[in-house]
Amino acid sequence: MNWSVGAGLEGQTVVITGATGGIGQAVTHAFAATGARILATDLDQHRLDTLLLEIPGEGHLAMAMDLTSFESQESLMERAVSELGGVHVLVHTAALLLRRSNLDDVTEDDWDAQIDTNLKTTFFLCRRAANEMKKVGRGSIVLFTSQSWWTGGFGGAAVYAASKGGVVSLSRGLARSYGQYGITVNAVAPGQINTPMLLNDLDPAIYEKMREETPLGYVGEPDDVSGVVIFLASKHARYITGATINVSGGYLMY
Numbered sequence: 178m179n180w181s182v183g184a185g186l187e188g189q190t191v192v193i194t195g196a197t198g199g200i201g202q203a204v205t206h207a208f209a210a211t212g213a214r215i216l217a218t219d220l221d222q223h224r225l226d227t228l229l230l231e232i233p234g235e236g237h238l239a240m241a242m243d244l245t246s247f248e249s250q251e252s253l254m255e256r257a258v259s260e261l262g263g264v265h266v267l268v269h270t271a272a273l274l275l276r277r278s279n280l281d282d283v284t285e286d287d288w289d290a291q292i293d294t295n296l297k298t299t300f301f302l303c304r305r306a307a308n309e310m311k312k313v314g315r316g317s318i319v320l321f322t323s324q325s326w327w328t329g330g331f332g333g334a335a336v337y338a339a340s341k342g343g344v345v346s347l348s349r350g351l352a353r354s355y356g357q358y359g360i361t362v363n364a365v366a367p368g369q370i371n372t373p374m375l376l377n378d379l380d381p382a383i384y385e386k387m388r389e390e391t392p393l394g395y396v397g398e399p400d401d402v403s404g405v406v407i408f409l410a411s412k413h414a415r416y417i418t419g420a421t422i423n424v425s426g427g428y429l430m431y
């Protein structure tokens with residue numbers, strides 16, 4: 178056993194979605210530091226290219242796409258296999274939050290966009306990645322849920338919360354199905370983390386209340402999450418699957 182922080186990740190291919198998002202950037206930097214090779218994806222190619230210039234190591238790739246397109250998901254996995262030698266780890270951070278403080282303002286389009294992006298895409302992306310992992314008999318999938326899977330969400334996030342509850346159920350179902358192939362599937366549940374997703378349209382009074390109610394006394398930073406993802410993808414977590422890891426500074430305790 179290599180007891181370095183990123184045990185087993187050196188030279189492995191890690192596909193990271195939402196890579197230019199607040200948490201995705203921190204996760205990308207962290208994996209690059211372990212010696213892994215990264216296929217980073219998000220919506221904007223220029224932002225991805227800039228990110229790759231910032232991270233250590235060589236042979237990383239960046240590919241802009243809308244992940245809700247199945248054709249794009251297929252191209253992503255094909256590139257991981259043909260240019261980086263496979264898919265060893267999938268870290269799926271990409272998600273959409275549309276806050277509507279009055280539930281009467283939630284439209285069918287709001288519903289469809291969040292459930293499609295956060296839940297439907299997650300299932301098909303994981304299945305495609307797992308089919309590559311099965312070929313080598315190992316792999317790690319790290320999904321992102323939220324404190325809202327437990328609380329129902331704050332500040333108009335009921336639909337988002339429902340999608341993230343689905344991600345927890347899905348992670349458990351995938352873990353049961355894929356364990357026999359040596360594939361672990363776990364979910365990270367951040368509490369409040371300072372990123373565009375948290376701050377967009379959030380009432381400052383709710384932000385302050387969340388901070389006050391966090392035992393560690395501050396709203397988290399993306400690097401408070403990235404180490405947990407490295408752990409889940411590394412050999413240190415090889416006997417953990419179907420878990421939801423609460424990373425909330427004690428805001429929630431379960």
Ligand SMILES: NC(=O)c1ccc[n+]([C@@H]2O[C@H](COP(=O)([O-])OP(=O)(O)OC[C@H]3O[C@@H](n4cnc5c(N)ncnc54)[C@H](O)[C@@H]3O)[C@@H](O)[C@H]2O)c1
Nearest residue numbers: 195198199200243244270271272321323369370372374375
């Ligand atoms: N920030 C928080 O406080 C917080 C709390 C709980 C859970 N989370 C979860 O953590 C994960 C990362 O969140 P974040 O705060 O970094 O958000 P973020 O908004 O900063 O980043 C999300 C990224 O996903 C990308 N994305 C969205 N839709 C996409 C699509 N259809 N195709 C491709 N890319 C798409 C966006 O472009 C963005 O870069 C999310 O799953 C989120 O739900 C965050």
